[in-house]
Amino acid sequence: MATWEPPADVAARVGELTDLELLHLVGGDGPALKGNLEMAKRYNATPIVAGRLPARGIAGIAFTDGPRGVVMGRSTAFPVPMARGAAFDPGLEEQIGDAIGVEARAQGADFFGGVCINLLRHPAWGRAQETYGEDSHLLGEMGAALVRGTQRHVMACIKHYACNSMENSRFWVDVRIDEADLRDLYLPHFRRCVDEGAASVMSAYNKVNGDWCGGHRHLLTEVLKDDWGFDGFVISDFTFGVRGSAQACLEAGLDVEMPFAWRVKRLGRAVRAGRLDRARLRDAAARLLHQQDRQARRGEPARYVSEAVASPEHRALAHRAAVDGTVLLQNDGLLPFDPAKVRSVAVVGKLAAIANTGDLGSSRVRAPEVVTLLDGLRVAAERHGITVEHHDGDDEDACAELAARCDAVVLAVGNTFRDEGEWVGKDGGDRTRLTLRPVDEALVWRVARVNACTAVVLYGGSAFVTEAWRTDVGAILMAWYPGMEGGRALADVLVGDEVPGGRLPCTWPADERDLPRFKRFARRIVYGPLHGYRKFEADGAHPAFPFGFGLSYTTIEWGEPEVAGGEARVTLSNTGDRPGVEVVQLYRSEALGTEPRALRTLRGFTKVRLAPGETVTAAVPLPDDGRSGALWLGASSDPADLVALDA
Numbered sequence: 307m308a309t310w311e312p313p314a315d316v317a318a319r320v321g322e323l324t325d326l327e328l329l330h331l332v333g334g335d336g337p338a339l340k341g342n343l344e345m346a347k348r349y350n351a352t353p354i355v356a357g358r359l360p361a362r363g364i365a366g367i368a369f370t371d372g373p374r375g376v377v378m379g380r381s382t383a384f385p386v387p388m389a390r391g392a393a394f395d396p397g398l399e400e401q402i403g404d405a406i407g408v409e410a411r412a413q414g415a416d417f418f419g420g421v422c423i424n425l426l427r428h429p430a431w432g433r434a435q436e437t438y439g440e441d442s443h444l445l446g447e448m449g450a451a452l453v454r455g456t457q458r459h460v461m462a463c464i465k466h467y468a469c470n471s472m473e474n475s476r477f478w479v480d481v482r483i484d485e486a487d488l489r490d491l492y493l494p495h496f497r498r499c500v501d502e503g504a505a506s507v508m509s510a511y512n513k514v515n516g517d518w519c520g521g522h523r524h525l526l527t528e529v530l531k532d533d534w535g536f537d538g539f540v541i542s543d544f545t546f547g548v549r550g551s552a553q554a555c556l557e558a559g560l561d562v563e564m565p566f567a568w569r570v571k572r573l574g575r576a577v578r579a580g581r582l583d584r585a586r587l588r589d590a591a592a593r594l595l596h597q598q599d600r601q602a603r604r605g606e607p608a609r610y611v612s613e614a615v616a617s618p619e620h621r622a623l624a625h626r627a628a629v630d631g632t633v634l635l636q637n638d639g640l641l642p643f644d645p646a647k648v649r650s651v652a653v654v655g656k657l658a659a660i661a662n663t664g665d666l667g668s669s670r671v672r673a674p675e676v677v678t679l680l681d682g683l684r685v686a687a688e689r690h691g692i693t694v695e696h697h698d699g700d701d702e703d704a705c706a707e708l709a710a711r712c713d714a715v716v717l718a719v720g721n722t723f724r725d726e727g728e729w730v731g732k733d734g735g736d737r738t739r740l741t742l743r744p745v746d747e748a749l750v751w752r753v754a755r756v757n758a759c760t761a762v763v764l765y766g767g768s769a770f771v772t773e774a775w776r777t778d779v780g781a782i783l784m785a786w787y788p789g790m791e792g793g794r795a796l797a798d799v800l801v802g803d804e805v806p807g808g809r810l811p812c813t814w815p816a817d818e819r820d821l822p823r824f825k826r827f828a829r830r831i832v833y834g835p836l837h838g839y840r841k842f843e844a845d846g847a848h849p850a851f852p853f854g855f856g857l858s859y860t861t862i863e864w865g866e867p868e869v870a871g872g873e874a875r876v877t878l879s880n881t882g883d884r885p886g887v888e889v890v891q892l893y894r895s896e897a898l899g900t901e902p903r904a905l906r907t908l909r910g911f912t913k914v915r916l917a918p919g920e921t922v923t924a925a926v927p928l929p930d931d932g933r934s935g936a937l938w939l940g941a942s943s944d945p946a947d948l949v950a951l952d953a
C-alpha cells in the first residue's frame with residue numbers, strides 16, 4: 307500500500323467509520339441496473355454521486371463529465387480539446403476551466419471528470435478530439451491549465467491512466483510498452499497534472515503489459531501514489547473499469563468504483579473475514595475526505611447561478627477559443643477575403659449548415675444553440691456587404707455552377723460523429739481513413755476546378771491526409787470541432803475580422819506509412835518510443851504539415867534568438883498590416899525511452915500577439931529538469947523553421 311499519510315483530523319474521522327461505511331465510500335451511490343438504464347437514455351443528466359454519507363457529514367463526490375464543457379444540462383460547448391491544444395495557450399485554457407467549473411457548480415456537480423490527457427499516438431484514434439495532441443509537454447501544460455481553472459471551483463479528474471489511445475479495442479487491448487518508454491513518453495503529462503494538484507485520476511479500460519489499468523499495482527500504487535506522491539483518489543473508468551477481482555483492484559490502488567458500487571459491494575465478507583485489509587479501505591476513504599476538505603475550502607458561490615450556464619461571457623470565451631484554435635494551413639492570398647474582390651461567396655457542403663461539435667459519447671455537450679458556419683457567414687457577410695449562397699454538396703453539377711458564378715467558395719468538409727468518436731453504438735469509433743471521404747475529395751476537385759478561389763474548411767478531431775487535393779485549392783483552414791460559437795469564429799476569420807491563432811498539435815502526414823502502426827481491432831499492440839514529430843525526425847520523413855505549424859495573415863520577422871537569464875529570447879516584429887499571432891517553440895534534442903538517438907522534443911512555448919508594426923521580445927523559460935541537449939527555437943517542429951541556440 308502507498309505511503310501517503312492523511313492529515314490527523316481526516317485519519318480520526320476515517321477511524322470512526324464502520325466497515326459498511328468504508329465500503330460505501332469506495333463505490334458510486336446509485337442503483338446499478340436502474341442507473342445504467344437511465345444513463346443509456348441520457349448520460350449524466352444530473353450529477354453522478356459517489357460516497358455520500360450524510361450521517362457522517364461526508365458530502366461525497368458529484369461527477370460531471372467533459373471535456374468539451376459540462377455534459378449536464380444545456381451548457382457551453384467549447385471547442386474540443388484538440389482545438390484548444392492548437393491554441394497553445396494555457397492561460398486561455400485556464401479561463402475555459404474556470405468557466406467549466408462555474409457551470410458545473412451551478413448545476414450541482416463538484417467533480418469534473420473531463421481532463422483528458424492521453425497522448426495521441428496515431429491520428430486514427432477515435433477519441434483524438436478529447437485530448438490536446440501528440441506531445442507530452444503540450445498535454446501536460448494544457449491539462450495542468452484545465453486543472454488549475456476547474457479546481458477554483460470543483461475537484462478535477464485526469465484520465466485515462468494510462469496508454470488509452472485506441473477506441474474500438476479499449477475494453478480488451480493489452481498495450482505492451484517498455485518501462486522507459488512509459489516513463490519518458492506516456493506518463494510525464496499525468497505527472498505534470500498530479501504536481502498541479504489534480505484531485506483525482508481515472509484509470510483506463512485497457513491493459514498495460516498484461517494487467518488491467520483499473521487494477522494495476524505498478525501504475526496506481528508504485529508510480530502514481532508512491533513515486534509521484536499523489537494524495538488524491540483513483541476512480542475506475544465507468545462500468546467496465548473494474549476487471550478481474552474487485553478486491554485485487556482495490557488492493558492494487560483503485561479507490562472508487564464508478565459510477566456504481568457494482569463489484570465492490572460484494573466485498574463485505576472479505577472485509578469481515580480479514581481477507582481485504584481495512585487499512586487499504588481507510589486509505590481510500592482518507593483520500594476522498596482529504597480532497598473533499600480541499601474542495602470545501604474553494605469556490606465563489608455567488609457565481610454558481612443558473613444564468614452562468616452558457617452565459618454571454620462563456621459564449622464569448624468559446625468564440626475566442628475557436629478563433630485561437632483555428633489553424634490556417636495553406637493560403638495563396640485568398641484569405642482573408644478582400645472585400646474589393648470578393649462580393650459573393652458560395653458556401654458548399656453539408657457541414658456548413660449542421661451543428662458539428664464533436665462525437666456523441668461521454669463528452670457530448672448539449673449546448674442551447676450552435677452557430678453553424680453558414681449562420682456565422684451570413685452575419686459576417688452582411689457586415690461586409692458580401693452575398694452568401696449555400697448548397698449542401700449533394701449535387702456536384704449544381705455546386706460547380708454555383709461556385710463558378712461566385713467570387714469565392716467556402717467548402718466545408720471533413721468528419722462528424724459518424725466518422726470518429728467514442729464508440730457508443732454503430733457510429734464513431736476509430737477512423738477507417740485519414741483522408742476525406744471519397745465523395746468529399748471529388749467535391750473539392752470539382753469545385754476547385756471551376757473556381758480557384760476556394761477555401762476549404764476542415765472539421766475533425768485530428769490530422770487529415772490532404773495530398774490528393776491540397777494543391778488544388780486556395781486556402782485550407784482546420785476548424786477541428788469548434789464548439790457552439792465555431793461558425794461565428796470561422797466566419798470572422800474568413801472575412802478578416804479575426805486572425806487565426808492555431809498551430810498544429812499533431813503532425814499531419816503526407817503518407818500514412820510514416821505513422822506508427824495502428825490496428826483498429828487489436829488484442830495486443832506494442833507502443834515503442836517513436837510517434838509524431840519525433841518519429842518523422844528519426845526516419846528522415848517529411849510531413850505535409852508539421853507539428854507546431856500554422857500560418858497567419860501577416861508577416862512576422864524573427865530576430866536572432868539568444869539564451870540569457872535561464873530563458874530563450876527572441877525579438878519578433880509584425881511587419882504586416884494585420885494583427886499577428888506567433889507561437890514561439892523551444893525544442894531540445896533528447897534520447898527518450900528506449901530510443902538511443904537524440905531527437906528534438908518540445909520543452910517550452912509561448913504565444914505572442916502582435917499589433918501591426920509592433921515589436922516584442924518573446925521569452926521561453928529553459929527546462930530546469932537537469933537534462934542536457936541541443937536547444938532549438940522556432941515557429942514549428944520543422945527543421946527549416948528552427949534555429950540552434952548557443953546555450
Ligand code: BGC
Binds near residue numbers: 371419465466543544
Ligand atoms: C469514458 C470516460 C467517461 C466515462 C463516463 C467512459 O466510457 O471512457 O471518458 O468519463 O465513460 O461516461
